[in-house]
Amino acid sequence: MCGIVGYIGKKEIIPILMEGLHSLEYRGYDSSGIALHKGNSLNVIKSAGKISILEEILKKKGSHSNGKNGYTHCGIGHTRWATHGEPNDINAHPHSDTDEKIAVVHNGIIRNYQEVREKLVKAGIKFLSTTDTEVIVQLIAFHLKNSNSVLESICKSVNELDGSYALAILFKDEPQKIYGIRKESPLVIGIGEKENYIASDSATVSRFVDKIIRLGDNEIVEISLEKTIFYDLVGNKIIKNPQIVIKTKDFLDKRGYKHYLAKEINEQAEVISNLLSDYLPSAEKTVNFDFLKFDKEFLKNIDRILILACGTAWHAGLVGKYVFENTASIPTEVQLASEFLNLKPLLTKNSLVIGISQSGETADTLAAVKKALSTGAAFLGITNKPDSALADLAKDKLLISKAGTEVSVAATKTFTAQMTMLYLLAIFISEHRIPSLELGKEINMLKHELRMIPRLVDQTLTRAEYYQEQVIKYADKRDFVFIGRGINFPIALEAALKLKELSYIHASGYASGEMKHGPIAVLDPNVPVVSIIVPGETYDRVLQNSLEAKSRSAPMIAVAVDGDKKVDSVFDTVLHIPSVSEIASPFLTVIPLQFLAYYIAEHLGRDVDQPRNLAKSVTVE
Numbered sequence: 001m002c003g004i005v006g007y008i009g010k011k012e013i014i015p016i017l018m019e020g021l022h023s024l025e026y027r028g029y030d031s032s033g034i035a036l037h038k039g040n041s042l043n044v045i046k047s048a049g050k051i052s053i054l055e056e057i058l059k060k061k062g063s064h065s066n067g068k069n070g071y072t073h074c075g076i077g078h079t080r081w082a083t084h085g086e087p088n089d090i091n092a093h094p095h096s097d098t099d100e101k102i103a104v105v106h107n108g109i110i111r112n113y114q115e116v117r118e119k120l121v122k123a124g125i126k127f128l129s130t131t132d133t134e135v136i137v138q139l140i141a142f143h144l145k146n147s148n149s150v151l152e153s154i155c156k157s158v159n160e161l162d163g164s165y166a167l168a169i170l171f172k173d174e175p176q177k178i179y180g181i182r183k184e185s186p187l188v189i190g191i192g193e194k195e196n197y198i199a200s201d202s203a204t205v206s207r208f209v210d211k212i213i214r215l216g217d218n219e220i221v222e223i224s225l226e227k228t229i230f231y232d233l234v235g236n237k238i239i240k241n242p243q244i245v246i247k248t249k250d251f252l253d254k255r256g257y258k259h260y261l262a263k264e265i266n267e268q269a270e271v272i273s274n275l276l277s278d279y280l281p282s283a284e285k286t287v288n289f290d291f292l293k294f295d296k297e298f299l300k301n302i303d304r305i306l307i308l309a310c311g312t313a314w315h316a317g318l319v320g321k322y323v324f325e326n327t328a329s330i331p332t333e334v335q336l337a338s339e340f341l342n343l344k345p346l347l348t349k350n351s352l353v354i355g356i357s358q359s360g361e362t363a364d365t366l367a368a369v370k371k372a373l374s375t376g377a378a379f380l381g382i383t384n385k386p387d388s389a390l391a392d393l394a395k396d397k398l399l400i401s402k403a404g405t406e407v408s409v410a411a412t413k414t415f416t417a418q419m420t421m422l423y424l425l426a427i428f429i430s431e432h433r434i435p436s437l438e439l440g441k442e443i444n445m446l447k448h449e450l451r452m453i454p455r456l457v458d459q460t461l462t463r464a465e466y467y468q469e470q471v472i473k474y475a476d477k478r479d480f481v482f483i484g485r486g487i488n489f490p491i492a493l494e495a496a497l498k499l500k501e502l503s504y505i506h507a508s509g510y511a512s513g514e515m516k517h518g519p520i521a522v523l524d525p526n527v528p529v530v531s532i533i534v535p536g537e538t539y540d541r542v543l544q545n546s547l548e549a550k551s552r553s554a555p556m557i558a559v560a561v562d563g564d565k566k567v568d569s570v571f572d573t574v575l576h577i578p579s580v581s582e583i584a585s586p587f588l589t590v591i592p593l594q595f596l597a598y599y600i601a602e603h604l605g606r607d608v609d610q611p612r613n614l615a616k617s618v619t620v621e
Contacts, residue, residue: 002024002027002028002029002079002080002081002107002200002615003021003024003025003027003029003078003079003107003199003200003201003204004024004076004077004078004105004107004166004168004187004198004199004200005017005020005021005023005024005076005077005078005197005198005199005200005204006075006076006077006105006168006178006180006197006198006199006223007020007073007074007075007195007196007197007198008073008074008176008177008178008195008196008223008224008225009073009192009194009195009196009225010073010194010195010225011073011195012073013036013072013073013074013075014034014036014058014075016208017034017075017076017077018051018054018055018058018077019207020077020197020199020204020207021034021051021054021077021078021079022051022252023203023204023207023252024079024199024200024201024204025051025079025407025610026260026405026406026407026408026409026609026610027079027081027200027201027409027615028081028409028610028611028614028615029079029080029081029610029615030048030049030080030081030082030087030613031046031047031048031049031079031080031082031087031088031089031091031092031093032046032047032050032051032054032077032078032079032080032092033045033046033047033054033077033078033080033092033093033094033105034046034054034075034076034077034078034094035075035076035077035094035096035103035105035170036072036074036075037072037074037075037170037172037175038072040172041100041172042096042100042101042102042103042170042172044094044095044096044100044103045057045058045061046089046092046093046094047089047092048087048088048089048092051079072175072176074170074175074176074177074178075170076094076103076105076168076169076170076178076198077094077105078092078093078094078105078106078168080092080093081615083109083132085129085130085131086130090128090129091129091130091131093105093106093133094170095129095131095133095134095136095137096137097137097138097140097141098125098126098138098141099141100172101141101144101171101172101173102137102140102141102144102169102170102171102172103137103169103170104133104136104137104140104167104168104169104170105133105167105168106132106133106136106165106166106167107165107166107185107186107200108163108164108165108166108183108184108185109132109163109164109165110132110133110135110136110161110162110163110165111162111163112161112162112163113132113135113163116135116139116160116161117135120135120138120139120142123142125138125142132163136157136161136165136167137169139157139160139161140153140154140157140169141153142157143156143157150171150173150174150179151179151220151222151231151235152235154169154179154181154220155220155233155234155235158181158183158233159233163183164183164184164185164363165181165182165183165184165185166180166181166182166183166185166186166187166200166215167179167180167181167182167187168180168187168198169181176224176225177222177223177224178196178198178223179220179221179222179223180198180215180220180221180223181215181219181220181221182215182216182217182218182219183217183218184217184363184366184389185361185363186200186201186214186361186388186389187199187200187214187215187221188200188201188202188204188205188212188213188214188215188387189205189212189213189214189215189221189223189228190205190206190208190209190211190212191209191211191212191213191228191242192208192209192211194225194226195208195209195225196223196224196225196228197209198221198223201359201385202214202245202385202387203405206245210244210245211242211243211244211245212242212243212245212387213228213230213240213241213242213243214243214387215230216240218232218233219231219232219238219240220232220233243387245387252407258602259408259598259602259608259609260406260407260408260609261408261410261412261502261598261608261609262598264406264407264408264412264413265412265413265461265591265594265595265598266461266464267403267404267413268412268413268416268457268461268591269454269455269457269458269461270454271402271403271404271413271416271417271420272416272417272420272453272454272457272587273454274402275401275402275417275420275421275424276420276424276450276451276453276454278402279424280424280427280447280450280451282451283444283447283448283450283451286428286431287424287425287427287428287431289399289424289425289428291396292380292396292397292398292399292428293396293397294378294397296432298350298378299429299432299433300432300433301350302328302330302350302351302352302429303330303331303348303350303351304330304331304332304333304347304348304350304351304352305324305330305331305332305333305351305352305353305354306332306333306334306335306345306347306351306352306353306354306372306377307320307321307332307333307334307335307353307354307355307356308335308337308340308353308354308355308356308365308368308369308372309334309336309337309355309356309357309362309365310336310337310338310357310362310364310365311411311497312358312411312414312415312494312497313356313357313358313362313365313411313415313418314334314336314337314356315415315490315491315493315494315497316356316415316418316419316422316490317334317354317356317418317422318334318489318490318493319419319422319487319490319491319586320332320334320354320419320422320423320425320426321333321334322486322487322583323422323423323426323487323583324422324426324429326442326583327426327427327430327442327443327446328426328429328430328433329433330429335368336364337355337362337364337365337367337368337369338364338368340368340371340372341364341367341368341371345371345372345374345375345377347372347375347376347377348375348376348377349376349377349378351375351377351378352377352378352379352380353369353372353373353377353378353379353380354379354380354381354382354422354425355368355369355379355380355381355382355390355393355394356381356382356383356418357381357382357383357388357390358383358384358385358401358406358411358414358418359383359384359385359388360381360383360384360385360387360388360389360390360391361385361388361389361390362390365390366389366390366393369381369390369393370393373393378397379393379394379397380394380397380398380399380425381393381394381397381398381399382398382399382401382418382421382422383398383399383400383401384400384401384402384403384406384414384417386398386400399421399425401414401417401418401420401421402417403417407609408608408609408610409501409609409610409611409614409615410498410501410502410597410608410611410614412594415494415590416457416587416590419586419587420450420587423446423450424450427443427446427447427450430443431443445581446583446584449580449581449583449584450584452584453584453587453588456577456578456580456587456588457587457588457591459578460577460578460588460591460592461591463576463577463592464595466576467575467592467595467596467599468595468599470557470573470574470575471557471573471575471595471596471599471600472599472600472603473573474528474555474557474573474600475503475600475603475604477505477526477527477528477555478505478506478526478527479505479506479507479508479522479526479527480496480499480505480506480507480508480527480528480529480530481496481507481508481509481510481515481519481522481523481527481528481529481530481549481554482495482496482499482507482508482509482510482529482530482532482593483509483510483511483512483515483529483530483531483532483542483545483546483549484509484511484512484531484532484538484542484589485511485512485513485538485541485542486536486537486538486582487582487583487585487586488532488534488538488582488585488586488589489509489510489511489512490586491532491586491589491590491593492509492510492511492512492530492532493509494509494590494593495507495509495530495532495590495593495594495596495597496508496509497509498593498594498597499596499597499600499601501597501611501614502597502598502600502601502606502608502611503597503600503601503604503606504601504604504606504611504612505600512531512538512541512542512545512546513541513545515545515548515549516545516548520548520549520552523549523552523553523554524552524553524554525553525554525555527554527555528554528555528556528557529546529549529550529554529555529556529557530557530558530559530593530596531543531545531546531549531556531557531558531559531571532558532559532589532593533546533558533559533560533564533567534559534560534561534577534580534582534585534589535561535564535579535582536581536582536583536585537582538582543566543567543570546558546570546571547570550570555572555573556570556571556572556573557571557572557573557574557575558570558571558573558574558575559574559575559577559589559592559593560574560575560576560577561576561577561578561579561580562576562577562578562579563579575592575593575596577589577591577592
């Protein structure tokens with residue numbers, strides 16, 4: 001992985017490819033490159049590091065426009081996040097075969113690449129890189145020698161590959177065509193007037209055109225100047241119709257902020273407000289999720305909820321567990337998707353499986369959902385991408401989190417959007433069951449609290465400078481421990497993840513009651529403890545666990561509500577938030593912790609928008 005872009009048309013090719021690559025930067029990458037037709041040959045230009053390095057190489061070559069140096073109007077580009085082979089110039093994409101007749105860019109993982117490589121080595125083929133991608137291009141070249149067409153060589157090759165892939169391919173002998181193929185990794189075709197595009201996601205192609213076609217699994221596309229032809233793996237033509245998409249705003253605009261991350265943290269109040277306006281415009285109304293095609297009897301009889309997700313989405317799911325169990329009284333389990341693949345699904349026809357993925361393309365989540373659905377359980381998807389694989393699986397049981405494109409690799413506004421959808425879903429299901437009188441009161445109270453959240457989040461965001469002043473003094477610490485209880489335990493996990501992602505400082509999140517069962521051993525003056533402590537059932541216990549940590553000389557930081565004098569007397573630093581109920585508190589408690597990670601990382605000079613080794617869309621298992 002991580003990003004593919006390609007263009008054929010009459011415009012200058014290199015500016016389009018570079019704009020496409022920049023639009024893919026948010027996915028994360030460690031190298032980039034392009035392949036172009038030049039006269040009667042293919043020219044591959046690539047480099048490890050930032051796209052700016054590639055741009056400098058192109059500038060030195062004088063490769064700015066068509067007509068210079070013989071470049072045509074057809075090419076492909078790639079941003080790579082290393083899975084096989086270290087991130088260096090040789091392993092960067094595109095890859096060529098030995099005779100330089102084919103160039104390939106690839107997202108995905110080929111699981112049997114070693115076997116295929118050994119076969120090709122025995123046939124006398126020499127490899128330059130240590131990637132699985134070079135195996136693909138060498139295999140296509142191997143079959144091309146004994147095939148009647150380019151299409152036949154592609155079909156023969158992919159039938160030997162075991163894994164996931166999205167490929168864009170150039171052939172020297174077909175200078176006005178791009179071929180694409182996908183299996184379990186997204187690929188989108190953009191349809192224009194005498195120009196066509198290919199890319200990993202619709203956000204990239206919709207910068208240029210408003211008609212797209214999503215390539216399906218095991219489908220091939222042949223793209224030329226004026227048409228696109230689709231095939232199955234046997235080579236039979238298939239018909240696919242374009243869909244209209246809204247051209248994306250310039251999501252690369254930072255709107256005056258220094259980093260995308262800061263912009264996206266500050267957009268959270270607006271994101272939550274928009275979702276509530278759409279689905280809960282008034283606390284006196286029911287949640288407007290009637291577009292979800294669930295049978296009312298099913299909603300009344302759900303016996304279990306299983307949430308499948310990875311990373312930050314998993315943390316949102318853990319928050320959702322507390323809400324489902326407290327409002328709808330439904331036993332709820334939250335599983336890491338990658339771990340669920342190793343478990344036996346214990347589900348019934350009355351079970352509801354919820355898959356959460358920002359991109360809708362997270363490989364582990366998709367695989368886990370498919371496994372869960374094999375039991376006959378119902379499924380609902382939550383994603384930020386309506387044209388994703390998860391959306392395809394969910395069909396008419398889909399919730400779009402509507403957070404807008406999140407450019408920074410570290411998730412912030414998509415996390416709070418996912419939480420918002422889970423709260424609303426819990427209320428929606430509760431309203432279709434037969435609650436006790438007390439439960440009904442709790443639901444109504446929660447709706448009123450949710451309606452206040454955008455205002456409270458906005459108030460919290462205005463304290464950014466205060467948070468910065470308070471947290472910078474901890475930037476020299478080597479380790480952090482975050483603790484919380486109940487619904488704020490997942491926020492402790494999310495805070496630890498954010499600090500690790502952004503600053504590269506080790507951090508751990510724990511349920512506060514677990515401190516004395518091991519983690520307390522690591523505490524000393526260089527290991528701050530960050531306690532999430534808000535009024536409610538968990539308050540006294542979190543305070544007691546914090547005092548235990550304080551007695552071990554750990555610097556103490558609290559996230560607490562305004563006016564809590566007890567906390568002020570115990571902790572060295574308090575990150576205050578507006579007063580809020582415990583069940584709605586995650587929307588507020590997470591914000592100072594996002595700022596903590598951001599400001600410490602910025603102080604240390606980290607690349608906060610594109611942290612090392614991370615990718616936004618994890619499309620491989």
